[in-house]
Amino acid sequence: xxxxxxxxxxxxxxxxxxxxxxxxxxxxxxxxxxxxxxxxxxxxxxxxxxxxxxxxxxxxxxxxxxxxxxxxxxxxxxxxxxxxxxxxxxxxxxxxxxxxxxxxxxxxxxxxxxxxxxxxxxxxxxxxxxxxxxxxxxxxxxxxxxxxxxxxxxxxxxxxxxxxxxxxxxxxxxxxxxxxxxxxxxxxxxxxxxxxxxxxxxxxxxxxxxxxxxxxxxxxxxxxxxxxxxxxxxxxxxxxxxxxxxxxxxxxxxxxxxxxxxxxxxxxxxxxxxxxxxxxxxxxxxxxxxxxxxxxxxxxxxxxxxxxxxxxxxxxxxxxxxxxxxxxxxxxxxxxxxxxxxxxxxxxxxxxxxxxxxxxxxxxxxxxxxxxxxxxxxxxxxxxxxxxxxxxxxxxxx
Amino acid sequence: xxxxxxxxxxxxxxxxxxxxxxxxxxxxxxxxxxxxxxxxxxxxxxxxxxxxxxxxxxxxxxxxxxxxxxxxxxxxxxxxxxxxxxxxxxxxxxxxxxxxxxxxxxxxxxxxxxxxxxxxxxxxxxxxxxxxxxxxxxxxxxxxxxxxxxxxxxxxxxxxxxxxxxxxxxxxxxxxxxxxxxxxxxxxxxxxxxxxxxxxxxxxxxxxxxxxxxxxxxxxxxxxxxxxxxx
Numbered sequence: 076x077x078x079x080x081x082x083x084x085x086x087x088x089x090x091x092x093x094x095x096x097x098x099x100x101x102x103x104x105x106x107x108x109x110x111x112x113x114x115x116x117x118x119x120x121x122x123x124x125x126x127x128x129x130x131x132x133x134x135x136x137x138x139x140x141x142x143x144x145x146x147x148x149x150x151x152x153x154x155x156x157x158x159x160x161x162x163x164x165x166x167x168x169x170x171x172x173x174x175x176x177x178x179x180x181x182x183x184x185x186x187x188x189x190x191x192x193x194x195x196x197x198x199x200x201x202x203x204x205x206x207x208x209x210x211x212x213x214x215x216x217x218x219x220x221x222x223x224x225x226x227x228x229x230x231x232x233x234x235x236x237x238x239x240x241x242x243x244x245x246x247x248x249x250x251x252x253x254x255x256x257x258x259x260x261x262x263x264x265x266x267x268x269x270x271x272x273x274x275x276x277x278x279x280x281x282x283x284x285x286x287x288x289x290x291x292x293x294x295x296x297x298x299x300x301x302x303x304x305x306x307x308x309x310x311x312x313x314x315x316x317x318x319x320x321x322x323x324x325x326x327x328x329x330x331x332x333x334x335x336x337x338x339x340x341x342x343x344x345x346x347x348x349x350x351x352x353x354x355x356x357x358x359x360x361x362x363x364x365x366x367x368x369x370x371x372x373x374x375x376x377x378x379x380x381x382x383x384x385x386x387x388x389x390x391x392x393x394x395x396x397x398x399x400x401x402x403x404x405x406x407x408x409x410x411x412x413x414x415x416x417x418x419x420x421x422x423x424x425x426x427x428x429x430x431x432x433x434x435x436x437x438x439x440x441x442x443x444x445x446x447x448x449x450x451x452x453x454x455x456x457x458x459x460x461x462x463x464x465x466x467x468x469x470x471x472x473x
Numbered sequence: 474x475x476x477x478x479x480x481x482x483x484x485x486x487x488x489x490x491x492x493x494x495x496x497x498x499x500x501x502x503x504x505x506x507x508x509x510x511x512x513x514x515x516x517x518x519x520x521x522x523x524x525x526x527x528x529x530x531x532x533x534x535x536x537x538x539x540x541x542x543x544x545x546x547x548x549x550x551x552x553x554x555x556x557x558x559x560x561x562x563x564x565x566x567x568x569x570x571x572x573x574x575x576x577x578x579x580x581x582x583x584x585x586x587x588x589x590x591x592x593x594x595x596x597x598x599x600x601x602x603x604x605x606x607x608x609x610x611x612x613x614x615x616x617x618x619x620x621x622x623x624x625x626x627x628x629x630x631x632x633x634x635x636x637x638x639x640x641x642x643x644x645x646x647x648x649x650x651x652x653x654x655x656x657x658x659x660x661x662x663x664x665x666x667x668x669x670x671x672x673x674x675x676x677x678x679x680x681x682x683x684x685x686x687x688x689x690x691x692x693x694x695x696x697x698x699x700x701x702x703x704x
């Protein structure tokens with residue numbers, strides 16, 4: 076059996092998590108003022124705001140609405156949190172789109188023989204972690220469980236025992252159809268999955284081709300689509316106490332090199348590459364020093380990783396002896412992203428301009444990349460009117 | 474290329490495959506230099522994307538003005554980078570040329586290596602145009618240019634190098650277009666203000682069109698308008 080947990084608007088819990096005072100307020104998420112509504116809170120929806128509506132229209136419907144842009148990073152964090160919460164029940168977790176997540180319940184049969192109790196536990200854990208309630212659907216396949224979750228209400232799980240009977244009256248739009256298929260099915264007068272099931276499989280294949288035969292199977296509740304299993308982001312950190320505390324930078328480099336090799340081993344074991352490594356130096360009688368080293372590519376080998384760290388360590392002048400060194404991998408990515416270079420002439424990785432500027436400023440110095448502004452109100456002398464200033468965080472996206 | 478000729482070439486290619494005649498220069502995407510006369514002079518309509526274009530000439534010949542015109546135009550389309558090793562960038566002039574200064578990144582390196590690394594990283598990250606304003610006869614250029622060129626090719630970025638002296642062999646080899654710029658005179662407004670310079674440019678090398686062409690035109694200096702000043 077497969078359970079599907081649905082949290083339709085992940086951007087909403089993300090916004091409320093960022094600013095808890097928004098709870099209970101009519102919150103509208105979307106690009107203001109010319110864009111459309113991406114998500115709306117229950118309070119806003121009660122006043123007629125629906126996703127897809129123009130922001131201006133939404134403001135007319137609900138003048139007291141709080142309009143905010145979607146926090147993509149926060150939404151991604153909530154999605155990871157939802158999947159991590161489900162992962163605490165079983166490692167067989169699959170990520171779906173539109174706020175859907177799936178669990179394979181086969182391994183939970185002994186611990187949770189009662190599916191109602193399992194659905195309640197799922198709901199309880201999601202609410203505890205995200206402060207939002209999920210709609211839960213349980214059925215034999217991913218397709219059916221998703222449809223069940225779409226038709227379930229938060230707090231009232233829908234458990235489908237007979238998939239064929241559940242799917243029979245559902246509209247044909249539930250299937251992943253393209254425009255042509257939808258038009259053709261409509262032309263044939265097939266409106267529900269039950270109608271579709273009554274078409275013999277051979278006849279359906281003759282009309283729609285081999286590639287579309289999966290649609291017929293889905294209508295029967297047979298879902299052979301493979302969904303990759305989600306794995307939680309791995310945390311890679313290595314630390315070494317220094318006794319006695321070190322003052323010599325050369326010796327510190329030696330210790331960091333050995334730590335980097337351990338980090339590289341962990342990365343290699345997971346097929347991962349590091350995009351950012353944070354060095355923390357605990358000092359004897361002084362505040363902790365923290366330095367971040369970013370890479371253009373996800374790197375795996377110790378030598379590659381250490382090359383940039385060495386330069387940074389040389390520049391770092393600890394004001395007191397170092398008691399402990401800790402290396403933590405902040406951004407982990409699959410190491411294979413460079414492989415398309417074999418086929419595409421360049422590697423598949425694209426560093427954004429903002430990241431590139433940030434990395435250059437970290438590695439060389441902030442003043443390397445500057446922006447120029449002209450103050451039209453200043454006296455007409457170049458030194459007064461033209462101002463060069465280092466590009467700052469919010470200014471990097473040119 | 475006229476259609477009948479193209480059709481004939483297609484027929485020959487169908488019959489003879491790789492042995493069929495083909496254009497001597499590969500087709501390349503170009504970006505306008507911002508100066509119509511110069512676009513015509515290059516033979517392909519501007520500076521080729523992913524290639525190195527060199528503006529050479531003595532001090533005061535107008536090559537930096539040409540480069541800044543192109544940077545101003547490029548900044549209107551996307552991020553542009555000016556590697557200003559000698560702090561000679563005239564931001565007010567750029568603004569008067571219509572440059573979008575919010576999209577202009579000025580790199581102020583202390584060494585050639587720093588400047589080339591920044592150019593390489595920013596070209597790769599999506600800058601549409603990189604203008605290098607370096608001192609002449611720098612040995613570090615020789616080592617860094619191939620890497621930068623490769624990045625520019627991959628990222629479809631226009632590379633401009635402003636050079637104050639005679640062209641060295643190394644740069645001559647890597648450059649796809651070499652323009653020698655000379656100043657022929659000044660032009661003035663009726664009130665006596667400097668209106669521009671008359672320049673003559675010669676194509677010393679061109680990998681995409683026949684070299685050796687010459688052209689002469691006037692590079693106007695856009696005037697600054699102070700609030701309340703008469704038109």
